[in-house]
Amino acid sequence: MKTLKANLFKKSAMLIGLVAVVLFSSCKKDDDEMPANESITDIVVANNNFSLLKAALTKADLVNVLDGKGTFTVFAPNNEAFVAAGLDTEAKINAVPVETLKKILLYHVLGQQVTSSAIATASNTPVETLANGNVFVTKNTSGVFVNGANVIQADIMASNGVIHVINTVLMPPTGNIVEAAQANPNFTFLVEAVLRASQGSTNLAQVLSGAGPFTVFAPTNQAFMNAGFANVEAIRAADPAVLTSILTYHVVAARVFSSDLTEGAQPATVNGGSVTITLNGGAKVKGNTNTTASVISSANMLTTNGVIHVIDQVLLP
Template identity: 70%
Template sequence: MRTLNFKFSKIALVVTLVGFALFSSCKKDNDEPQNLSIADIVAADDNFSLLETALNHAQLTGTLKGEGNFTVFAPNNAAFAAAGLDTDAKITAMSAETLRQILLYHVLPNRTPASAIPMAANTAVATSANANVFVTKNSNGVFVNGATVLNADVNAKNGVIHIINAVLMPATGNIVQAAQANANFSFLVAAVLRASQGSTNVAQVLAGTGPYTVFAPTNQAFINAGFATVAAIQAADPAALTRILTYHVIAGRVLSSDLTQGATPATLQGGTVTITLTGGAKVKGAGNTTASNITATNVITTNGVIHAIDQVLLPAN
């Protein structure tokens, strides 16, 4: 599954401390302390060449080379490529300040090695970008915002590196704002606005405190469901749209790492959907004959998370 590319936003830099040690990992690496800094280790590893470029462009190399204690969730080159940042040129074309805030979202301002934490889902951990990442530990391993920790405990003289398989993107707004920022969800946004003209203000619900998890149908999913244009959605019955849209929403923050085979979470509509993982993660509505593929995952918002799907979910009649 790929990760959606959303607009980057500037986040104020406020260094906050984490109240506990983090991470029992999938695989440990380099248990012995090193005389190299975090920046030195990144520079010496060909698998971190894109991260090295990013740190240089964001002017964070000196910070991670200097004194202190840091933890870095370090995306490898494959992670940068999956995020659409597969060349040095694409990275250096970004605003240095925007990139700086994204990279700081990967940094904790203390050394947090792979020590035991309770088996738990989505523990909020403050980063140096003044925004939380969400850490899950389960029988499948350790995950940050749904990204897998591939190698943990690459020790440095000024901290520790945990290698991850995705670039972490901080929230750019709430669920409604994140959907509005992505052109592939324009039909969904139209449906939310039209539904909100009825007795339930769906937009207000999805912009609320939450947290919520939204299985978000893409534009093509709406077209396949019979809504050929935005105008067709705007002409639909608000009550019918509300019933369908709330069927796509689960209370709580459920990242891809939290999905389990055969789970039947309850939706805000009142019915349940069924999760399957065989052959890729899927979600099926009670009124659907086939399951929808979860095509993109873990879009973090200020009040939850969005997963893109390729089919509109239908509740039971």
């Protein structure tokens, strides 16, 4: 009987190889586009929906960069996006260390002009940003997405590039799946479960720290408590094999953003089973023996080796 670890890597190779299609069919300005006189900075400053973005660019000393020469594509978070990220006032933005803020903002900028028509229909194509990290761009029948965030207004032309408005502040990854979970207080039980499972025949922590990519539907602490694990001591006392079976049922061997989820889809998990996706009334995922579907309460937490979606139930095979 093959080991679970071997199956993990076999499925990682077979399930979903990320699209190798060239993202941009052309980066030249379309012939029918009208020339723009205002720079990217001018447009941001003049638009009240970008007042928090303006404050962030000022704090990070990037105003002149996006006002100058060169061609850029900016995935520009509107005020609603900053509010959702907890940066709803200029004071909160100014409290972010300058280098951290600069890295976040440059993660929204490409060093070339890319209009929406120049984006090929493809899923999760990696594109390098000025922060020296990749964003993953998808174009499908529902629109254009970057790291799962929807482009709500495309092709605001500037004299030095183009702006695409998005509804999310994109956060560059700071670690792999295990490291991201360890840094999140809502995942204390999940981290303990992964560590306990790793004491069995498969070092799950090592696997989830590997190259991936993986997608993890990550139950919160409350989800584990609702599933009968009263505290972390209960997890530490659990059978590693049982925990491994449960935890690998939460893992898909591919990078799957919310923009990739479709109604009724049944993605295979690395333990050999499948989960069911529903979108009516918000994105949900259901395990085979769960009586109800789990709500995806927070989506698209990017890591260096995949993506995490937060859920409110432990999925049961």
